[in-house]
Amino acid sequence: MFRLKKSLLLSAFSISFFAFSQGTFASSQYPQMYENQADSKDAKSVRSFAAKDQIDSEISRMISDPVLKNANWGFVVYDPVTQKTVTGYNENSALVPASTTKLLTTDTAYDLVGEKFKWxxxxxxxxxxxxxxxxxxxxxxxxxxxxxxxxxxxxxxxxxxxxxxxxxxxxxxxxxxxxxxxxxxxxxxxxxxxxxxxxxxxxxxxxxxxxxxxxxxxxxxxxxxxxxxxxxxxxxxxxxxxxxxxxxxxxxxxxxxxxxxxxxxxxxxxxxxxxxxxxxxxxxxxxxxxxxxxxxxxxxxxxxxxxxxxxSPTLEEIIFYTNQHSDNGLAEAIMRMVGFQKYGDQTVTSGKEAVVDHLKAIGFDLNGFNYIDGSGLSHSNTVMPIAQAKFLASRMKEEYFKDYFDSLPVAGQSGTLKHMFLNSDANGQIFAKTGTLNKVKALAGFIKTKSGRTLTFSLLVNNYAGSVNQVKQKMEELLAPTLDL
Incomplete structure (x- = not known):
């Protein structure tokens, strides 16, 4: 039994090394939702259990860390295939999402008018x-x-x-x-x-x-x-x-x-x-x-x-710019545009109503949800991490998903994630929207694991002590082992 376990661990290590060497700088960012896995079932289980243990250790360290000791934060990793939570902490708490709110605004625009829409x-x-x-x-x-x-x-x-x-x-x-x-x-x-x-x-x-x-x-x-x-x-x-x-x-x-x-x-x-x-x-x-x-x-x-x-440029091009640069002005205008297209005026009220109506129609979990603006600038916006993760998973079935996914910054390589995960396995493997407000740091998007799985995640940190860079470092440490799930 010991030999078998040792053999499985060596196999898992070899496959992890190969996947990392092939995938750190992703040439093709778009994930396939239901890929055939190269690993054996046992090898995946061994590595996944080890990764979960490491994630649990990181969560424990974050709970006791001086920067996050008195913070409100939640984290979840979700599997779109099994439709189950892989791991998480405090994922059902309503937290301020900052600019990850743009994920909802831009998706509503894609759904309502399509990626080739032009003004x-x-x-x-x-x-x-x-x-x-x-x-x-x-x-x-x-x-x-x-x-x-x-x-x-x-x-x-x-x-x-x-x-x-x-x-x-x-x-x-x-x-x-x-x-x-x-x-x-x-x-x-x-x-x-x-x-x-x-x-x-x-x-x-x-x-x-x-x-x-x-x-x-x-x-x-x-x-x-x-x-x-x-x-x-x-x-x-x-x-x-x-x-x-x-x-x-x-x-x-x-x-x-x-x-x-x-x-x-x-x-x-x-x-x-x-x-x-x-x-x-x-x-x-x-x-x-x-x-x-x-x-x-x-x-x-x-x-x-x-x-x-x-x-104008296409909606696809404008959304790409919006999410890469986290452009608040464009996000607010997109929210007003969907209100105009659906209800005939371009007020904030109609824009918010159009987005919320879209979310209701696709089964978004509205518990603890508060949508105040299209950009995420308001501290009154709230959402549960699990709601964000499930929402992102549901988008993978949409015809416009490739354009939606490609608009997201890539860890260590582009947009607002260019300077995060530079020396991490997550470099080139995490595709996510960032969010930053006073005492708020957020990240939500997709993880491409070393075994080829595509998982969704949400990590929302509110009311932390210390600096933004300290929180970003904690985020990187927590997310790094998710690549082995």
């Missing part, structure tokens, strides 16, 4: 251009809440570049003088729309997008001519589309007789771009008689001509 910012005009190049009418900038507009983030163009493209389009149309205003509007473009329009906002189709014109509060049900068939929710004819407050279905009416104002805020329009364009036109000797106006409502559709359409 559009369109330049149009209405009116006639006479023989001398005078536009007797207005220019329109129709935005859709692009969070990357003008920032250069994720490959987005700068405001100056977009304005230059607009100027060339205006010159190409022969416009040399504008007797009118530059009007900003917000729209949802049909190319980015799901078959169901947002609730509680009436939209009038104008070419290839929808513009808000009011609320459905006082819509007369007698104007509901018919329910739009599910297979063809968009009509090329001018109609007023809305979600019926009576039938709770999408319908259209030939006339709109509700209140002609918006009950909720519209997405932030590209005001800076519009002002820059006006100044650039004047500098280019193209006079503009009017001013920049933000148009909140439009009761009637207008016949306009499109001069130029700027498209």
């Amino acid at each position: 559009k910012t369109q330049l149009e005009y209405k009116g006639d251009i006479d023989a001398e190049g005078v536009l007797n009418g207005n220019l329109y900038i129709v935005g859709s809440g692009d969070p990357s507009l003008g920032t250069r983030k994720a490959g987005a163009a700068s405001y100056t570049d977009i304005s230059s493209d607009y100027l060339r389009a205006i010159a190409g149309a022969g416009i040399k003088k504008i007797k009118g205003d530059i009007i900003i509007q917000t729209a949802i473009f049909k190319v980015n729309k799901s078959p169901v329009l947002p609730e509680n906002i009436v939209w009038v189709e104008d070419g290839n997008y929808y513009l808000p014109v009011g609320t459905t509060t006082d819509i007369n049900p007698r104007n509901e001519k018919l329910t739009v068939p599910a297979k063809n929710p968009f009509s090329e004819n001018e109609r007023y589309f809305y979600v019926s407050p009576y039938a709770h279905k999408m319908v259209f009416a030939n006339t709109f007789d509700g209140k002609n104002f918006l009950s909720t805020a519209l997405p932030e329009a590209p005001s800076y771009l519009a002002t820059l364009l006006r100044n650039s036109l004047i500098k280019s000797k193209v006079s503009v008689s009017g001013t920049v106006i933000n148009l909140k409502t439009q009761p009637k559709a207008e016949n306009r001509k499109v001069l130029y359409t700027y498209e």
Whole structure:
């Protein structure tokens, strides 16, 4: 029996060494959920038991460590295949997750609009251009809440570049003088729309997008001519589309007789771009008689001509940038975008509601859960480590999982994890979102073990003493043996 045990231990050591030498700097990051394991069942068991013992020892050391002695913290490793907890400590406690909150926000966006979603910012005009190049009418900038507009983030163009493209389009149309205003509007473009329009906002189709014109509060049900068939929710004819407050279905009416104002805020329009364009036109000797106006409502559709359409980077590219850099501004904008896409406005309330609705729909454990913002900046956000780990496991079944997974920083190699796990087995084997606030350090994501298993984990530390670097060192020491599970 002793010989057998010794043989198994030697075998486990050999396989661990081989797996480490092959996997420390992962050339292919994307995990396969159900891989064939190279180890024998006995070898895996021996190594797993040894790893669990080491993890238990690290947990005991962390409990008594001066930095964490009075802290609130929880830890869990979860197996997506067996759907069981592998190891953990205090995993059912509600803790502040910091920027690991972005895991929920970005996943909701992927689920709602897909990884190839792009925001559009369109330049149009209405009116006639006479023989001398005078536009007797207005220019329109129709935005859709692009969070990357003008920032250069994720490959987005700068405001100056977009304005230059607009100027060339205006010159190409022969416009040399504008007797009118530059009007900003917000729209949802049909190319980015799901078959169901947002609730509680009436939209009038104008070419290839929808513009808000009011609320459905006082819509007369007698104007509901018919329910739009599910297979063809968009009509090329001018109609007023809305979600019926009576039938709770999408319908259209030939006339709109509700209140002609918006009950909720519209997405932030590209005001800076519009002002820059006006100044650039004047500098280019193209006079503009009017001013920049933000148009909140439009009761009637207008016949306009499109001069130029700027498209943002894809949602995939923006989410990659968001998670790699832990960009709070983009995360908040993404949360507002999903609220706009689902409920017709871009308020924090609608964004939060859209994310929570998504989490409810996928069976997320809401015990102890509190979702205050899209970025994780609030100390009032709370979540259980086990809820995070199970959530990440459930994402592995989604079609967009590869893009979602690839957006995460890699231990010792990229993003906010580039300077962690540099001299550890975990280098190149942990793919996770970090989180840092005052007295909060968090990490949640995926572990690619030496045997090829893909596990999910969550490690949330609140109210610690000492420095952030001390906590990061404790995290590395605790997670290192998980590679042998």
